[in-house]
Structures are given as structure tokens and as C-alpha cells.
Amino acid sequence: MGLKGKVLVQVEISFHGDIYHQLFSERPHHIPSMCKGIIGVEGQWGTVGSIIHWKFSHDGKSKTAEEVIEAIDEKEKLVKFKVIGGEILEDYKSFIIICQVHTNDDNHLVTWTIEYEKLKEEIPEPFSYLEFLLDITKDMEDHHANLKP
DSSP states (O other), X not given: OOSEEEEEEEEEESSOHHHXXXXXXXXXXXXXXXXXXXXXXXEOOXXXXXXXXXXEEETTEEEXXXXXXXXXXXXXXXXXXXXXXXXXXXXXXXXXXXXXXXXXXXXXXXXXXXXXXXXXXXXXXXXXXXXXXXXXXXXXXHHHHHHOO
């Protein structure tokens, strides 16, 4: 297997996809109050070029990540983050996270994609980070379910 790769997962959510997209594109500072694994978010949000500092728990360890928002596409409901700092870059030369929401009537799907380049062949594919992104989605789902009357 090569050093470059892509992994993705898609999950259905019960609340409206536009809300999910807005949280990542405009209001990531709201995410820690919804998710167990996110400790805090610092930095600007809502514009391409903004840098966001994440503090999170992954695989039982406290970690940080610094990400720049590379793209926000309102029509496609897509946000693209490039990791530019933190522990992730100890294993990966490049690490890009893409969150895209698909809405169709009452069906709302979130697709998480990680595009990466490993520093060494023996570094595992980032499936645990994909699982972490699914956990964030589940936590946000649970949070919104509790808001319903």
C-alpha cells in the first residue's frame, strides 16, 4: 500500500443537514458543548483562511490540531480543513478533512473524507480518526435529539 490515501464514511443524521453544515462552516465554537471528545476550539471561523485550534481526546490521549479552512462551498454544503499543526502531523505529511452534507427531502447524510500522506509505510491508515469524526457526528446527533420537544 502507498503512502498516500483516502478514507471516507457516510452516516445519516436525523436533524437538518443545513444546521450540521453551518456548525462546521460558521460556528465550530459551538461544537465542544455538543461533543464529548472535543475540549475546546479557538480561532476564527466562517471564512476561508481561518485557522482553528482544536483540543480533543483521541485514542485515550489529549491532543491538539491546528487547521486552516481551505474551502467552504455553500452550494455543495462542503467544508475542507487542512491540518497544519499538532500531533497528527507526527505521523502524516499531509492530512485533509472534508465534511460534506447531502440533503434530499427528509434524508440528511454527512460524508467525512480524510485525504492523507503517511510519513512512513508502517503508519496505519487513519481509520481511528475517521471513527473519531463519526463519534463527533453521533454526539451532535444526540445533542439535537435532546433539543426536540
